[in-house]
Structures are given as structure tokens and as C-alpha cells.
Amino acid sequence: MPVITLTDVVKTYPPREKGAPPLTAVDGVSLTIADGEIFGIIGYSGAGKSTLVRLINALELTTSGRIEIDGEPVTGLPERELRRVRAGIGMVFQQFNLFASKTVWGNVEFPLRAAGVPKSEHQARISELLHFVGLADKAHVRPDQLSGGQKQRVGIARALATSPRILLADEATSALDPETTQEVLGLLRRVNAELGITIVVITHEMDVIKSIADRVAVMDAGRVVETGPTFEVFSAPREASTRRFVSTVVSGAPVGDDLAALRRRHDGTLVTVRVSEGGVDQRDVFALLGRHGLSFEIVYGGIDEIQGRTFGTLTLAVTGPDGSVRAAIAELGDSATELEVV
Ligand SMILES: Nc1ncnc2c1ncn2[C@@H]1O[C@H](COP(=O)(O)OP(=O)(O)OP(=O)(O)O)[C@@H](O)[C@H]1O
Numbered sequence: 001m002p003v004i005t006l007t008d009v010v011k012t013y014p015p016r017e018k019g020a021p022p023l024t025a026v027d028g029v030s031l032t033i034a035d036g037e038i039f040g041i042i043g044y045s046g047a048g049k050s051t052l053v054r055l056i057n058a059l060e061l062t063t064s065g066r067i068e069i070d071g072e073p074v075t076g077l078p079e080r081e082l083r084r085v086r087a088g089i090g091m092v093f094q095q096f097n098l099f100a101s102k103t104v105w106g107n108v109e110f111p112l113r114a115a116g117v118p119k120s121e122h123q124a125r126i127s128e129l130l131h132f133v134g135l136a137d138k139a140h141v142r143p144d145q146l147s148g149g150q151k152q153r154v155g156i157a158r159a160l161a162t163s164p165r166i167l168l169a170d171e172a173t174s175a176l177d178p179e180t181t182q183e184v185l186g187l188l189r190r191v192n193a194e195l196g197i198t199i200v201v202i203t204h205e206m207d208v209i210k211s212i213a214d215r216v217a218v219m220d221a222g223r224v225v226e227t228g229p230t231f232e233v234f235s236a237p238r239e240a241s242t243r244r245f246v247s248t249v250v251s252g253a254p255v256g257d258d259l260a261a262l263r264r265r266h267d268g269t270l271v272t273v274r275v276s277e278g279g280v281d282q283r284d285v286f287a288l289l290g291r292h293g294l295s296f297e298i299v300y301g302g303i304d305e306i307q308g309r310t311f312g313t314l315t316l317a318v319t320g321p322d323g324s325v326r327a328a329i330a331e332l333g334d335s336a337t338e339l340e341v342v
């Protein structure tokens, strides 16, 4: 059962200058996000990710297309009704957006007041939320006395205050160092697993998607260019922009100067092999080369892991009789590419 359904969603902004064409920030996006999943949206700056988020939580209206939340069309709802839809969606931001003059407690209380939750219920709810995010001892501290990770945990507690079914996290870890990023991602995982909240994570960081998203959509210039289970999309990327994201965590085939240096340093045929769990196993590749009587050396590449499954690219310098090298490459099929220095 999808909680969020987007069908052919388009958002254009009027031109900045007279006579210029309108700017299309989101260009025909269709997506379904299932109840209880962690869905990642990755793309470079300007890809349209934040615009898409503002459309999902109805802070902005679509130019065309349809958005449904919990099976209910959001497009075309009157403002009054939109407020109810928004109340079911929590938001976490890159810059935390905490009130500097309020304590941690006051920040988490704010949405409870705004939603008209009776004052008598605040104490128990806030205390429960601060325990959940591990900040019970910081209730009376102001944000400027917290670390970045602690600020974001307050941001998450505040977003959860009114018990939303969906949490949208737009670059929620982009201002944090790698270790703190993993801490906050761990908390988001608990929000998902223990509270059953559907999470949409928007990021330009491959590491974030890799460690948290069940499924991912890759956005480029307003469009979704690739989507599917995270392991499938990144272990066999089809689009250039997807490959660029993968290359930020695991090196692919060597190109340019790297390739030229390998050529100088190693004899034999340079062959890149794509390996992945469920696909080609590296041990099978080594055994196959052995069967053909070839020697080889791993000269470049890397293996990484998504959701406990390994994938990567290995470049080998293979030596032996030319006919055997040809036969081995042919047997490896689509997963292997012979590299030539141009
Ligand atoms: N309110 C607006 N008015 C005009 N153009 C806008 C507006 N908001 C966004 N845009 C444009 O839409 C495009 C997509 O912007 P958006 O902020 O959605 O990208 P993003 O993927 O979130 O980028 P980043 O990673 O930098 O946050 C950009 O070209 C941007 O300049």
C-alpha cells in the first residue's frame, strides 16, 4: 500500500527575467513510496530534490500532475484541508531550524502548541520524545550549547511531536561529520523500525543512501532517471549520474591518467570485471582465469557493501597466451570489459 504516490508531477517557476523561458524544477516525476519503507532520493545540486519535498508536503502547489498521500489526492485541496495533510508529515532540515531563544524542551513543545494539544499532555509527550532521541538530560539547555548531532536529534524529536506517519529529511545530515552522520542515520532507522514511520531521505551523499535507504530514486535535471532497490540500482547502475554517485564510494574502471599509469606499470591485458552478490562472484572470476591457465594480479578497484551485500569493480592485469586471454574474456561475457589506453 503506497503512502505517497506521485504521477507525472511537474513544477515550473516563472522566468527570472522577462522573455526568458520558465524554469522547470521538477519535470514529470512519477514515484510510489510504500508504507513503512525508507526511501532515498539522491541527486546533485539543482536536481529538484527540495522542490519535490515542498510539493509532497504541500508547501508548494504542482504545476501539473497528481500527488496522493495515503490514497488521498493532495493536488487541488483547499488550504484548510492541506493543513491537516501537512500535520501528518514531519520535516527535518539541514540547518536544524531550531529556535535559538527556546530550550530543547521549548523547541519540542512548539509543534504541540501549534497543533492545539492540551497543555496537560505536553510533559509526558516531550519527556517520551527526549528519551527516544537520547537527550533527556539536555531538556533545559539552549541549542547553542549542543553539538550538531544533538541539534539534529532535537530536530527529529520536534518533527515527531505530533506523531506524523511520514518523515521527510532534506539533507538532514549534510552539515554533520561522517561519524555524527551515522549516529543520526541510526536514529532515523529506529524511527522507522520502532515507530513504523515512512521516511523519505533527500541527499546528495551516496553514503547516506547506502547506509539507510531500502529503495532509491536518482534525480537529474528535474527527472527521476533511475529507481529501484538500493542494492540493485547501485550495483548495476545504468545512467551516467548513477555511476558518478557509485564512484564516490567505490572506484569503478580506471580512466585517463590512472589507466595510463596502470598500463605503464603492468604487463598483460587490463580487464575490468563487475562483481556483485547475486551476480558475478569474484572467486568464480579467479577460478575461471585459473582454468584458462592465466596468471593475474588485481591492480585497481574496490568492493563495497550495501545492506550487507557486496558489489564492486576489480581491474586485473591478466597474463598468458593470447588465445587463452581472449577465451577467458569471452567466457566472462557482459561483466568484463577489456581496457585500452587511448
Ligand atoms: N522558488 C523558486 N523560484 C525559482 N526557481 C527555483 C525556486 N526553487 C527552486 N528553484 C530552481 O529549481 C531548481 C531545483 O532546485 P532545488 O532546490 O529543488 O534543487 P535541489 O536538488 O534541492 O538542490 P540542492 O542539492 O542544492 O539543495 C534549481 O534550478 C533552482 O534554482
Ligand SMILES: [Mg+2]
Pocket (backbone or CB within 6 Å): 049, 050, 051
Ligand atoms: Mg535542496
